[in-house]
Amino acid sequence: MTEQLAALKAFAAGLIGDQAGAWDVAGQLPIGEMRKLGERGLLCAEVPTAMGGLGLSSLENGELTSYVGSLCSSTRSIMTSHGMAAWMVSRFGDKTQRRAYLAELTSGKLAAVGFSEPGAGSDLAALSTELRTAGDGGDEVVLSGQKMWVTGARYADYIMVLARFGEAAAVVAVPTDAPGVELEPIDVAVLGCRAAGHINVRLDDVRLPASAVLGGGGQDLTMLFTVALSYGRISVAWGCTGIVRACLKAAVEHARRREQSGKKIGEHQLVARHLAELFAAEQVSTRVCEQASAAWQAYSPDLVTATVLAKHVAAGHAAHGSSTAVQVLGSAGAVDGHVVARAYRDSKVMEIIEGSNEISQLILAHHALSQTY
Numbered sequence: 471m472t473e474q475l476a477a478l479k480a481f482a483a484g485l486i487g488d489q490a491g492a493w494d495v496a497g498q499l500p501i502g503e504m505r506k507l508g509e510r511g512l513l514c515a516e517v518p519t520a521m522g523g524l525g526l527s528s529l530e531n532g533e534l535t536s537y538v539g540s541l542c543s544s545t546r547s548i549m550t551s552h553g554m555a556a557w558m559v560s561r562f563g564d565k566t567q568r569r570a571y572l573a574e575l576t577s578g579k580l581a582a583v584g585f586s587e588p589g590a591g592s593d594l595a596a597l598s599t600e601l602r603t604a605g606d607g608g609d610e611v612v613l614s615g616q617k618m619w620v621t622g623a624r625y626a627d628y629i630m631v632l633a634r635f636g637e638a639a640a641v642v643a644v645p646t647d648a649p650g651v652e653l654e655p656i657d658v659a660v661l662g663c664r665a666a667g668h669i670n671v672r673l674d675d676v677r678l679p680a681s682a683v684l685g686g687g688g689q690d691l692t693m694l695f696t697v698a699l700s701y702g703r704i705s706v707a708w709g710c711t712g713i714v715r716a717c718l719k720a721a722v723e724h725a726r727r728r729e730q731s732g733k734k735i736g737e738h739q740l741v742a743r744h745l746a747e748l749f750a751a752e753q754v755s756t757r758v759c760e761q762a763s764a765a766w767q768a769y770s771p772d773l774v775t776a777t778v779l780a781k782h783v784a785a786g787h788a789a790h791g792s793s794t795a796v797q798v799l800g801s802a803g804a805v806d807g808h809v810v811a812r813a814y815r816d817s818k819v820m821e822i823i824e825g826s827n828e829i830s831q832l833i834l835a836h837h838a839l840s841q842t843y
Contacts, residue, residue: 475530478512479537482545490542491807493665501580501625504548509578512538513549514556521560521568522576528763532708536759539712540719543816544665546712548580550705551622555581555630557701558641562684562694571643574627582626583698584617584644584671592829594691599673601633601640601687609680613642613650617671621823623653624667630684631673632694639694640687642678650676662812662819700774702824703781704762710784710820711755713813717788717795718748720810724799735798744794751787758783775837782830788817 485503493499507513515531517523526534531553539546552575559571575581590596599615613633623629623646631642644651652672660668680686725736725745735741762780765773792813796803803810821827 471533472530474524475526475534478510478515478524478534481510482507482512482534482538483541486538486541486545490545491809491812493542493544494812495664495807497659497664499544499548499625499665499667504545504580504625505578507545507549508552508575508580511576513552513580514572514575516553517556517560517572517576521572523556523572528704528766529760532704532759532763535705535708536712536715539709540716541712542665543709543713543812544663546705546709547663547666548622548625550702550709551582552580553705554583554698554702555628558583558630558698559643559684561697562641562689564685567643567681567684571628579627580622580625581628581630582620582622582667582669583702584620584623584629584631585695585698586618586620587616588618592825594695597632597634597639597691599631599633601635601642601683603680604677605680611642611678611680611683613644613673613676613678615673617673619656620669620671621663622667623669623671624655626667629671631671632691632698634691635683635687638688639691640689641684641694641698642687643682643684644673644676644678648676648678650674660819662816664815696774699824700766700777703777704759704766706820706824707755707759707762707777707780707784710781710788710817711752711759713788713817713820714748714752714755714784714791716809717791717813718745718752720803721745721748721795721798724802728802741798744798748791748794751791755784755787775834778825778830778833781824782827782834785817785820786827788813789821792817 511524515524515526519525556575601611601613604610604612626646629644631644633640654670656668728735758780762776765776795810796814
C-alpha cells in the first residue's frame with residue numbers, strides 16, 4: 471500500500487469512525503463530512519492531478535472504495551455516484567467544462583447521476599427525459615422529464631442527467647437549485663444503503679445555459695450509458711468486496727470470542743466451513759476486481775465484460791457472504807445498524823443496481839456466445 475493510499479484510508483476512517491450504524495438507522499449522512507471527503511479529493515480520486523484530483527489508478531481507487539465500503543456502504547454509494555459524475559465530465563466534457571466542473575467536484579461540491587426513470591431502467595429505448603435547444607442562437611437548453619432513485623441527490627449540488635437530445639443523447643449538468651428542479655424525498659424506508667440520499671427528481675422545463683451540456687451533446691445513447699455504467703459497476707464491485715471483507719472480519723472476531731459446548735465456535739466444523747467460505751469469497755471478489763481495474767487502466771477491449779463480471783461476482787459474494795456472517799454471529803449480528811446486519815441489507819441492493827443480476831447474466835451470456843472455445 472502506498473503512503474498516499476494509507477493516508478486516504480486513515481482520513482476516511484477518521485471521518486466515518488464507528489458512526490455508520492447510527493447513520494444507517496437515521497437514514498441520513500452528515501453532509502459536512504461528505505463535503506470534507508470531497509475536499510480531500512477522495513470521492514473522485516481518479517481525477518488527474520492536473521485537474522485538481524489525486525490521480526489514483528483504478529486499482530488504488532478500487533482499494534480505497536473497498537475500504538470505505540467496509541466501513542459504510544451509504545458513504546461508498548456517494549463515492550460511486552460522485553465518481554461517476556466526475557468520470558462523465560472527464561469523458562464527455564470539453565476542456566472548459568472539465569476545468570470548471572472538476573475543480574468544483576474535487577473541492578467539496580457534491581454530484582449525483584440521473585439515469586433511471588419511472589418507465590426506463592435497463593431499457594434505454596424507454597428513456598423519455600428530453601433536452602431541447604432554446605434562446606436566441608441556441609445559447610440555452612430546456613430539460614424536461616423525471617428521474618427516480620437518484621443516489622446522493624439529497625446532498626448534491628449537481629445532478630448529471632442523461633437525456634434524449636434530438637436523434638441522439640446528452641448529459642446535462644443540472645444544479646439542484648435551478649428553477650424547475652423538484653427533489654422528492656423517498657419517504658419509505660429503503661432496504662439498503664439507507665443513508666445514501668435517494669431522491670426522485672422532477673425536471674419541469676428547466677432552463678440552463680448551453681454550456682451545461684457536456685461536450686455539446688449529440689452522443690450515442692448506448693455509448694453514454696455503457697461508459698458511465700462501466701465506472702459505476704467497477705466501483706460497486708470494489709464496494710461489495712469491502713462488504714465481504716467487513717463480514718469476514720466480524721465473523722472471525724466473533725468466532726474467536728464466542729464459546730459453545732466448551733470451545734470457541736470457530737473450532738466447530740460447521741462454523742469453520744462458514745469462515746472458509748467467507749475467506750474464499752473475499753479472495754475471489756478481490757481477484758475479479760483487480761482484473762477489472764487492470765482492464766480499465768489498459769483501456770482493454772474486454773473492459774465492459776470485465777466490469778460486468780466483477781460487479782456480478784462481487785455482489786453475489788457480498789449477498790451470500792453477509793447472510794453467512796449473520797448466521798455465524800446469530801443474534802449478535804441481527805441488531806439494526808450492526809455491521810453484518812447492514813451488510814445483509816446493503817448487499818441485496820447491490821444485486822440490483824448498476825445492472826441487475828439478470829442483466830449481468832444476459833451480458834455475460836452474450837459474451838460467451840461470441841467467443842470461440
